[in-house]
Amino acid sequence: MFKEFFQYDENINYLKKYYDLDNSLKRYGIERMEIKHSNFLRWALSPNNSKSLGTFSLKWFIKLIQTKLSANRRLKKIDLDQSCLEEIDILREKKNIDLLITFKIGSECFSIVIENKIFANIHGKQLSAYKEKIGTIYKEKGLTFDEELVEYIFLYTEFKEDANDEIEKAKHEGYIPLTYQELYESVLSKMAEYSLDYTFTINILDYIHGLASYIVDGYGTMITTKQDAECLERIFKKNEMKDLIISLRDSSTEAYNFYSDPKNKAFITLCFIKYTSLLNKKVQLDENESEIKKHLNAILNKQRYMLTVENKTENFRSIRKMLLYIIIDYFYKEKNYSVEDIEKRLNSLFPWKLIISTDEEIQKYKYWYEKVMISEKEYYVLTNWAPQDYDDFKDTMNSANLGFKVE
Numbered sequence: 001m002f003k004e005f006f007q008y009d010e011n012i013n014y015l016k017k018y019y020d021l022d023n024s025l026k027r028y029g030i031e032r033m034e035i036k037h038s039n040f041l042r043w044a045l046s047p048n049n050s051k052s053l054g055t056f057s058l059k060w061f062i063k064l065i066q067t068k069l070s071a072n073r074r075l076k077k078i079d080l081d082q083s084c085l086e087e088i089d090i091l092r093e094k095k096n097i098d099l100l101i102t103f104k105i106g107s108e109c110f111s112i113v114i115e116n117k118i119f120a121n122i123h124g125k126q127l128s129a130y131k132e133k134i135g136t137i138y139k140e141k142g143l144t145f146d147e148e149l150v151e152y153i154f155l156y157t158e159f160k161e162d163a164n165d166e167i168e169k170a171k172h173e174g175y176i177p178l179t180y181q182e183l184y185e186s187v188l189s190k191m192a193e194y195s196l197d198y199t200f201t202i203n204i205l206d207y208i209h210g211l212a213s214y215i216v217d218g219y220g221t222m223i224t225t226k227q228d229a230e231c232l233e234r235i236f237k238k239n240e241m242k243d244l245i246i247s248l249r250d251s252s253t254e255a256y257n258f259y260s261d262p263k264n265k266a267f268i269t270l271c272f273i274k275y276t277s278l279l280n281k282k283v284q285l286d287e288n289e290s291e292i293k294k295h296l297n298a299i300l301n302k303q304r305y306m307l308t309v310e311n312k313t314e315n316f317r318s319i320r321k322m323l324l325y326i327i328i329d330y331f332y333k334e335k336n337y338s339v340e341d342i343e344k345r346l347n348s349l350f351p352w353k354l355i356i357s358t359d360e361e362i363q364k365y366k367y368w369y370e371k372v373m374i375s376e377k378e379y380y381v382l383t384n385w386a387p388q389d390y391d392d393f394k395d396t397m398n399s400a401n402l403g404f405k406v407e
Contacts, residue, residue: 005240011231025210052196064186095133111150127173157222306407
């Protein structure tokens with residue numbers, strides 16, 4: 001029953017083809033690399049890279065930020081339609097700041113500081129440190145620093161599993177949260193629609209496609225496009241999809257076997273995640289949508305991985321987060337293993353390679369990596385281990401008698 005629906009439904013087939021299509025982020029294995037996303041945004045927002053748009057791209061971005069500002073902020077009071085942006089400078093990795101945009105309107109020099117987080121977490125006093133560096137940058141430019149002219153933006157994806165925790169940390173440091181979804185809706189989609197430069201438009205569409213497709217570990221995404229949303233609305237109104245959802249909720253063997261098939265799981269999970277996000281944003285749900293939302297939350301919450309240490313069980317939404325917990329919280333903090341010993345111990349158990357390194361060059365590898373803080377130092381944890389290896393991972397970890405149980 002489920003097989004025929006997923007094989008012949010035109011909306012499902014459209015999304016399958018769209019998500020599977022090649023794009024630059026996928027081709028070069030850089031979906032999770034913050035530095036590459038920052039590079040692209042710098043290019044896209046620079047007025048010189050689309051002669052037909054000029055400063056419109058940057059103005060759309062600033063207008064988006066204005067919607068987030070309180071009424072007393074100087075930038076909020078500017079009418080951008082009646083203003084000229086001058087002396088525009090978009091810097092990347094200036095004193096480790098992901099993106100720094102400076103521009104003049106009249107005699108005032110404004111700055112927008114952007115901390116770009118894809119799937120890595122905020123660590124230590126990272127955000128407050130960046131705020132302190134802005135004064136130094138102003139001094140180097142021979143400008144008078146005025147806090148009233150600087151806005152701090154925390155750019156993130158709402159599909160990150162612990163996004164809410166990260167938002168609270170950012171707000172505490174005085175940063176304004178901004179999602180990639182909002183960036184797509186208010187800026188990137190307009191670039192694609194209004195640019196008359198063919199090459200520029202193709203690059204923007206390719207980037208949008210990369211953001212909307214699978215990320216490297218296969219069970220996540222960064223945005224939902226307008227076309228995505230329209231297809232998902234039609235799919236989730238079908239009785240066959242409702243039957244699958246209810247069957248998964250009730251732990252039906254037939255539904256579970258269909259869903260857990262590697263050919264189906266990544267696509268179905270992506271649809272579930274995206275549609276749940278759409279429902280969460282609706283002001284009012286009809287009875288059918290309310291039921292579907294309740295069932296989807298139950299299904300997605302079932303997909304947690306559990307680790308038990310001394311009768312205390314931790315739940316993880318992704319295998320990646322569990323592995324990081326084992327490395328940092330268990331081996332390093334609790335058992336006092338050195339970084340080298342952790343690498344050696346885990347690499348003795350598995351055929352896949354685990355690397356824990358301070359070298360930024362690790363980002364070039366086409367595997368998932370995570371930036372973490374270990375003993376006040378920034379490390380990159382990288383592995384080519386894939387989610388479908390979970391059963392082997394669980395069995396090997398449990399048979400190694402490491403002092404915990406993976407479930």
